[in-house]
Amino acid sequence: MSGQNDSPYYFVPHPSRHPISASIGILIMLGSLASWINGESWGPIGVAAGLLWMLFTLWHWFGDAIAESEGGMYGKRVDKSYRWSMSWFIFSEVMFFGAFFGALFYARQIALHQLGSLDYKLIWPDFAAVWPNNGPAALVSHFRAMTPWPVPTINTALLLSSGATLTVSHHALRDDHRNKAIAWLAATVLLGLCFLCLQIFEYVHAYNELNLTLASGIYGSTFFLLTGFHGFHVFLGGTMLTVVMVRLIRGHFTAEHHFAFEGAAWYWHFVDVVWLGLYVVVYWL
Template identity: 50%
Template sequence: MSGGSYYVPATSKWPILGSLALGTMLVGFGMILVHGLNGLMMAAGFVALLTVMGLWFRDVIKESRSGLYDAQMDRSFRQGMAWFIFSEVMFFGAFFGALFYVRTFALPWLDGEGAKGVAALLWPDFTASWPLLDPPGDVSGAREVLSPWQLPLANTLLLVGSSITLTVAHEGLKEGLRQTTRNWLLVTVLMGFTFIALQGVEYYEAYHHYGLTLEAGIYGSTFFLLTGFHGAHVIVGATILTVMLLRILRGHFAAQDHFGFEAACWYWHFVDVVWVGLFLFVYVF
């Protein structure tokens, strides 16, 4: 690899195998929704997808550790990660957009406001409010809403704090302080999985004590779509950081050459920012 060269990875089977695994998982999920079948096919696709991702990342790590990547490849990785995070911004933007549309337009229309206020003829006693605890028609709503100042606040403090601890770990790596990196990264990982545990407790409380479920009208569906997908991203991010911790323990990364670690940091900070938006617009306002 000389100056100005560009490393082209060898032909790989992982993209097509990953596509097949993902397709199997989604078809299995669709069969559960449409036909009520068991989740064996979806589970098999999920396991296959995790296996492909693990083996694919293993190959990338080996190539990086072998010195095959140059500055051009580093730029390619950075651009790829930036576009990936942008796609995630658009993903959550769609769900936030649905939430804002319902609150800003749909509910006032149902209450008789504006040009589309004729919808009020269907439910003349309907009063627009958010959260919507008593939806019109046969839709059951939540009995109560979760207080933002208990578990949601604790989870907010955990995620914001985890961004701080991760930044300390990253700065330690850039300074060559590997023990500092290891310790603070371990704290970050523990905070991430603690967040997931607390969210599990919150979901249990919502379902069993507040009547807040996916079937609890538009409030229930938007609540679980936003917080559920975010929770899935936290699981992914905490898993990635766990891999980064294992790589640190094995002596991987250098002070000036550690984009794998940096990309994990980008992803985790993005997840934290999304949660702050969720805390404000789903729980508080």
């Protein structure tokens, strides 16, 4: 928010079409993604259509919120609501990734060792409880595991650098150095874009040269789910920061009131922390 009124009342917006529109876009995108994974030829088209629908919805939803903020409709109570809402949203994302990390932990530390115990030797005498694994029945075609070098390590450096540039941008805005804040925020968005490009390169390499796919047993499924969802969150965070950068260029924020910037920064730092966990657990251990 670039400005805040001191009204004791809480601003209540008019009923909005955006939540149901966003739900439809997500349904199309995820349903098409499931069909794509199962070999349907129209899957990629559906994913693209759902993504475009979501971006169209977010464009208008962000626009309405920005217009309300710039119109002076948000007071301190709304500001507090935004802060609590963003905090709980990030907490829900922590639980989301926690479930996937938990699935990986269960597969590696519990299920794998159970299958390699004496109880199962009569069923799968040649099974070795080592990670990565293609399953006790060896039904999964041979693949090679991902290594931390060079792309994952470079991406780690990119995300850590982006967290630093974002922090510099935030401090510049708080000191009312707008041009400096814009420059460092642009650097943050560029680093995030580089991360996504390298992750696409990594996926192409995994599919074509390592024969590593979603069908490559528990290793392939957990790898692509964890890194894929993280990449999607990097895309969302980059979209947020891009919107904030455009607003910053247009002069929407002041040194005192700029929660849109802070909220996007919280989310980006969360994405950074998740990647550090992925880098250690998925690529090194």
